[in-house]
Amino acid sequence: MDAELWIPIIAIVCAVGLPVVLGIVACYQTIKSRHEERMAMIDKGFILEEPEKKANRYPALRNGIVMIGLAFGLIVGIFVYPMMPAVEEWLNLAIPTMAILFAGIAFVVYFFVSRNIQLKERQEDNK
Structure with a gap:
């Protein structure tokens, strides 16, 4: 293949694909670390209380x-x-x-x- 064809393909993949992949990885790491923290607290015997969410009443x-x-x-x-x-x-x-x-x-x-x-x-x- 011609080298000139690869330049726009790589540019599009890097400009669009890289931020999407990084966002997915960041979300996964956040969820995984929260899960590990909660499991460690449960193993130590702490009672986890969910924060009360105030629903929009109107x-x-x-x-x-x-x-x-x-x-x-x-x-x-x-x-x-x-x-x-x-x-x-x-x-x-x-x-x-x-x-x-x-x-x-x-x-x-x-x-x-x-x-x-x-x-x-x-x-x-x-x-």
Whole structure:
């Protein structure tokens, strides 16, 4: 085979294959070391307690607020779009930028709303 053909093949394998293989090896080593640590603790007689995971108790509220934020961002982006300067690089960014901005604002609003709901629930539980 011609040497010029091997150069792009090796470049693609190294650029794509090497990071994938390294990621798989890193994940395997992490899982293996955690397993060995747990087995050693069990052999020594320690009781392993799983950390308590807090589940999202309000997924519908989060999804609703984010969808409202995205819709509001799209509407604002559509109104801002004609006012954008006629620079070709920036012309098509008004609508997605506003959608992302208002989605982020919606996540912040969701955080404060869910925190207030959880605080009220804790106060009711303490009574």
